[in-house]
Amino acid sequence: MDDFWFEFVEVTQSIGDGVLFGSTYALIGIGFTLIFGAMGKLNVAYAAAAMAGAYSSLAIYILFDAPLVVIFIVSAICAAILGYLVYLTCFRFIPVHNHLAALMASVGGLFFIDEVIVHATRGSPLAFPSMFSEAYFEVGPYGIRGDLLFVFFIGLISTGVLLYVLFRTRLGLATRAVAQQDVAARLCGMSIHLTNSTTFAVAGLLGGIAGAMTAAAVGILSPVMILPLTIKGLIVTVIGGLGSIPGAIIAGLFVGGFENVVMYFRGIDERDMYVVALLFIFLVFRPNGLFGKTITRD
Amino acid sequence: MLKVDNIVTRYGTIEALKGLSLEACEGEVTCLLGPNGAGKTTTLFTIAGILKAHSGSITFEKDNLTNLSAPGIVRKGVALVPENRLIFPQMSVEENLVAGAFARPRKDSPAIDADLEGIYERFPRLKERSTQPGGTLSGGEQQMLAIGRALMARPKIMMMDEPSLGLAPIIVEEIFDIIRLLNKEGVSILLVEQNARMALKVAHRVYLLEGGKVTFNGNPQEMQQDEVIQRAYLGAGSV
Ligand SMILES: Nc1ncnc2c1ncn2[C@@H]1O[C@H](COP(=O)(O)OP(=O)(O)OP(=O)(O)O)[C@@H](O)[C@H]1O
Numbered sequence: 081m082d083d084f085w086f087e088f089v090e091v092t093q094s095i096g097d098g099v100l101f102g103s104t105y106a107l108i109g110i111g112f113t114l115i116f117g118a119m120g121k122l123n124v125a126y127a128a129a130a131m132a133g134a135y136s137s138l139a140i141y142i143l144f145d146a147p148l149v150v151i152f153i154v155s156a157i158c159a160a161i162l163g164y165l166v167y168l169t170c171f172r173f174i175p176v177h178n179h180l181a182a183l184m185a186s187v188g189g190l191f192f193i194d195e196v197i198v199h200a201t202r203g204s205p206l207a208f209p210s211m212f213s214e215a216y217f218e219v220g221p222y223g224i225r226g227d228l229l230f231v232f233f234i235g236l237i238s239t240g241v242l243l244y245v246l247f248r249t250r251l252g253l254a255t256r257a258v259a260q261q262d263v264a265a266r267l268c269g270m271s272i273h274l275t276n277s278t279t280f281a282v283a284g285l286l287g288g289i290a291g292a293m294t295a296a297a298v299g300i301l302s303p304v305m306i307l308p309l310t311i312k313g314l315i316v317t318v319i320g321g322l323g324s325i326p327g328a329i330i331a332g333l334f335v336g337g338f339e340n341v342v343m344y345f346r347g348i349d350e351r352d353m354y355v356v357a358l359l360f361i362f363l364v365f366r367p368n369g370l371f372g373k374t375i376t377r378d
Numbered sequence: 379m380l381k382v383d384n385i386v387t388r389y390g391t392i393e394a395l396k397g398l399s400l401e402a403c404e405g406e407v408t409c410l411l412g413p414n415g416a417g418k419t420t421t422l423f424t425i426a427g428i429l430k431a432h433s434g435s436i437t438f439e440k441d442n443l444t445n446l447s448a449p450g451i452v453r454k455g456v457a458l459v460p461e462n463r464l465i466f467p468q469m470s471v472e473e474n475l476v477a478g479a480f481a482r483p484r485k486d487s488p489a490i491d492a493d494l495e496g497i498y499e500r501f502p503r504l505k506e507r508s509t510q511p512g513g514t515l516s517g518g519e520q521q522m523l524a525i526g527r528a529l530m531a532r533p534k535i536m537m538m539d540e541p542s543l544g545l546a547p548i549i550v551e552e553i554f555d556i557i558r559l560l561n562k563e564g565v566s567i568l569l570v571e572q573n574a575r576m577a578l579k580v581a582h583r584v585y586l587l588e589g590g591k592v593t594f595n596g597n598p599q600e601m602q603q604d605e606v607i608q609r610a611y612l613g614a615g616s617v
């Protein structure tokens with residue numbers, strides 16, 4: 081009985097930790113889904129640009145010893161600029177209906193950013209400052225890590241701000257209008273390119289925050305984090321339903337909890353294998369994800 | 379007021395408009411008739427800046443619209459109620475209307491609020507459904523919404539592409555009443571219609587489009603007197 085109780089606490093604890101860390105996946109998933117919702121295209125370079133934002137902010141930390149708040153802001157801004165550049169290079173000038181070309185261009189973007197980071201850091205990991213890593217709260221038999229809680233709250237605030245912008249501002253109105261009916265949006269006086277570039281930049285802001293969050297939670301930044309983050313972001317987007325923001329949030333937290341409990345039982349080596357298996361299960365049994373489409377083109 | 383001069387518009391290599399000219403005069407209802415595929419929608423899309431003319435020119439009042447983008451053209455006072463309405467399906471009725479005023483400057487917002495109330499007075503059914511997603515409205519309601527959305531831009535000329543398409547006769551009557559009323563209020567109208575009989579009742583001037591060109595232009599009486607046209611578009615002998 082005691083053994084069972086101990087096991088139960090350990091398992092739920094690891095699920096809980098995973099869900100908190102899953103907020104980074106949720107943010108990355110929201111970014112993917114936002115761009116997909118706006119253009120009907122996947123920007124595969126998105127998570128790489130997010131990590132590049134985190135790297136840029138690390139430079140600020142190393143050079144000026146800036147406080148963590150500044151690091152997060154710099155990471156967000158750099159990733160937003162990179163997001164805009166990715167739009168310009170991989171989407172802006174490719175014919176609207178050529179989905180494959182845009183996809184391949186963004187795959188190219190992913191590898192290009194990855195190469196630049198590997199080159200600049202010689203491939204070795206760098207320490208990233210974490211916040212509240214000493215803090216630890218005990219709630220009954222459970223313990224809550226301060227740094228994970230911090231990451232979770234940043235994710236919550238970012239999502240709240242995004243939803244406000246999307247549903248309560250002029251910019252958000254234009255973003256949704258262009259996503260739902262682009263011809264009518266133009267007739268209303270909205271510029272497709274302006275709206276799309278803003279969407280990429282806003283998604284980049286979220287990505288930069290998520291990149292810094294990931295690095296802060298893990299304590300390091302390494303080029304080997306780029307591909308898994310990209311893949312998990314895409315998995316979260318698919319599981320949540322392409323174009324669905326609530327879907328991305330729930331799927332992000334779910335994947336976070338799932339991978340942590342898998343890690344508890346099977347170890348870190350097998351973790352990502354099961355996460356990818358989860359993707360296949362969804363693609364077969366629920367190909368539209370949890371929420372189907374809510375902000376896509378009709 | 380609105381002058382289209384010898385425009386050529388292409389889809390890839392297909393020439394949809396082959397040197398089309400027409401003019402819509404201030405305060406009038408100008409009607410564009412023609413068979414399917416004649417290029418009516420293409421004409422309106424080219425004027426609205428959704429498509430680019432390959433050659434030719436479009437002028438509105440003193441302004442050259444030819445090289446303006448769609449947002450620039452709405453700002454000049456030219457609005458389009460598109461074929462099939464193109465409502466924003468997941469946005470509420472009210473958001474659809476507010477989106478229509480997007481091109482107006484922010485400082486206009488008291489006037490925009492007043493215009494929104496005006497639209498609700500004109501279309502009480504839209505007010506009842508103001509929080510409902512646009513995509514859930516009936517065809518007739520969606521057409522009212524599309525008209526309301528275009529009116530929110532405060533156009534000087536409103537182009538309408540087959541506003542009666544797929545609607546019950548009683549709703550069609552309603553739509554044409556609205557067109558008459560708007561015109562009386564001083565909005566010039568460029569109307570594309572398949573329903574020639576109804577269109578001729580409101581039109582001051584009629585253009586017939588065939589194969590991307592204007593093949594007839596005159597007033598409704600002249601059109602009804604033309605035997606060939608009468609047989610093709612109005613049904614022989616019965617007007
Ligand atoms: N996106 C497109 N790509 C290629 N050709 C097109 C496209 N849209 C229209 N066309 C062609 O251009 C011509 C004119 O089309 P348009 O839609 O302007 O006709 P219309 O007069 O509005 O017809 P309808 O009464 O059926 O609405 C047609 O021959 C059509 O096949």
Ligand SMILES: [Mg+2]
Binds near residue numbers: 461
């Ligand atoms: Mg048409």
